[in-house]
Amino acid sequence: MEKIIVKGVKELNGEVNISCAKNSILPIIAATILCPESITINNTPMLEDVEVICKLLAKLNCEVNFSQIDNKLKINTSNISPENTNTDLIKKMRASFLIMGSMLARFGYCKLCLPGGCNIGSRPIDLHLKGFKLLGADVNIGYGFVEVQAKKLIGNRIYLDFPSVGATENILMAAVLAEGTTIIENAAEEPEIEDLARFLNKMGARIEGAGRGKIIIHGVRSLKGIEYTPIYDRIEAGTFMIAAGITNSKIKINGINEEHLRPVIEKLKECGFLFSKYNENSIIVDGTKMKKAVDIKTLPYPGFPTDMQAQIMSLLSITQGISIITETVFENRFMHVTDLTRMGANIKIDGRTAIIEGVSRLTGCDVKATDLRGGAAMILAGLAAEGETRIGDIYHIDRGYVNVEEKFRKLGAEVYRIDV
Numbered sequence: 505m506e507k508i509i510v511k512g513v514k515e516l517n518g519e520v521n522i523s524c525a526k527n528s529i530l531p532i533i534a535a536t537i538l539c540p541e542s543i544t545i546n547n548t549p550m551l552e553d554v555e556v557i558c559k560l561l562a563k564l565n566c567e568v569n570f571s572q573i574d575n576k577l578k579i580n581t582s583n584i585s586p587e588n589t590n591t592d593l594i595k596k597m598r599a600s601f602l603i604m605g606s607m608l609a610r611f612g613y614c615k616l617c618l619p620g621g622c623n624i625g626s627r628p629i630d631l632h633l634k635g636f637k638l639l640g641a642d643v644n645i646g647y648g649f650v651e652v653q654a655k656k657l658i659g660n661r662i663y664l665d666f667p668s669v670g671a672t673e674n675i676l677m678a679a680v681l682a683e684g685t686t687i688i689e690n691a692a693e694e695p696e697i698e699d700l701a702r703f704l705n706k707m708g709a710r711i712e713g714a715g716r717g718k719i720i721i722h723g724v725r726s727l728k729g730i731e732y733t734p735i736y737d738r739i740e741a742g743t744f745m746i747a748a749g750i751t752n753s754k755i756k757i758n759g760i761n762e763e764h765l766r767p768v769i770e771k772l773k774e775c776g777f778l779f780s781k782y783n784e785n786s787i788i789v790d791g792t793k794m795k796k797a798v799d800i801k802t803l804p805y806p807g808f809p810t811d812m813q814a815q816i817m818s819l820l821s822i823t824q825g826i827s828i829i830t831e832t833v834f835e836n837r838f839m840h841v842t843d844l845t846r847m848g849a850n851i852k853i854d855g856r857t858a859i860i861e862g863v864s865r866l867t868g869c870d871v872k873a874t875d876l877r878g879g880a881a882m883i884l885a886g887l888a889a890e891g892e893t894r895i896g897d898i899y900h901i902d903r904g905y906v907n908v909e910e911k912f913r914k915l916g917a918e919v920y921r922i923d924v
């Protein structure tokens with residue numbers, strides 16, 4: 505079993521390179537099923553989650569080749585066998601469920617076991633299925649499986665009760681090859697949705713409005729193979745911004761789209777951070793100034809991202825004053841609080857609200873990554889804690905951060921991985 509060891513407290517210096525976005529790459533890989541031609545995805549970070557979806561495609565008989573030399577991922581789904589989907593890989597990662605829209609569009613059929621993923625709430629799939637039904641599919645659920653089938657998908661108007669990221673992506677992928685026009689209303693507006701639409705449009709799809717609440721998809725007959733570079737990972741960038749603040753440091757972050765990080769940057773400015781543009785894709789984060797407590801409510805984009813909630817909680821744990829975090833997106837996303845408290849934080853939970861009274865210091869101890877972002881929060885807390893923080897269950901962290909300890913070490917932190 506591996507652990508990540510963090511030795512605090514050290515100032516960070518220098519620069520970090522952000523990878524391409526996990527939450528863009530996963531749906532993009534799922535979308536390769538829509539087209540029987542070769543597709544190349546550039547700058548692919550070989551994260552655990554990316555490996556899982558690649559293994560899933562390989563199990564379905566697709567050609568999947570990753571070159572470690574140039575980080576290009578080449579996928580050809582021309583020989584895909586749609587019947588091989590009975591695999592634990594679906595349960596292992598919720599995003600595997602994103603292949604359902606593409607499979608339905610290409611084969612008119614898909615059967616998958618109900619998805620797994622981070623244990624951060626009940627995470628239903630009703631909105632995905634509502635969309636498929638409105639496009640003309642029959643949906644059957646039973647014995648732990650979901651089966652969808654349609655002779656033909658026909659465009660329709662689909663209103664989502666909640667702007668679910670996964671449902672928007674899955675419906676978008678199903679609608680791309682449907683007959684006629686589909687309109688998704690109250691669609692998720694996350695930058696990764698816009699990226700997926702950009703990828704699909706480059707392949708020949710006709711999608712308008714992605715990245716806003718109303719997406720219009722004019723169905724096309726077929727798509728063509730392309731080469732594509734996804735956007736940078738805004739959550740990884742945000743995590744390093746917090747790292748600068750929690751260690752009172754100034755660092756440069758390369759690989760950033762400031763617009764995508766606007767909700768995070770604005771909140772961090774309120775907290776006392778300073779930001780200056782270095783060039784188009786780089787930013788200097790000055791976290792050396794005195795921080796103050798802030799209140800946060802997680803919301804769908806362009807609100808403050810739930811995927812940054814755990815990390816900012818680590819920072820607020822040692823920020824003087826009382827901060828209140830309200831988690832509105834997932835109902836069980838405070839699992840990291842127990843371990844932050846063991847490190848000395850003063851946090852009380854009341855339903856979906858966390859009340860954080862800043863303490864003057866944290867101290868290292870044995871903790872666990874309870875989920876992906878909760879794990880990142882432990883690394884951040886460890887950077888600011890006196891002594892040694894030993895983080896277990898780090899497979900969660902590897903799902904979304906590539907070379908995480910190397911990236912931190914390059915900034916001067918003492919973060920390393922051991923086998924125990």
Ligand code: UD1
Nearest residue numbers: 527530599627628629630631632668669670671811833834
């Ligand atoms: C995606 C991201 C994840 C992020 C989340 C919210 C990927 C691979 N993962 O997850 O990192 O934390 O968006 O920004 O992109 N819901 C329903 N019915 C549905 C689907 C969702 O009620 O059919 C609810 C969920 O229970 C949850 C909320 O909608 O409370 C948000 O979920 P959703 O936006 O779908 O998140 P994911 O796509 O799973």
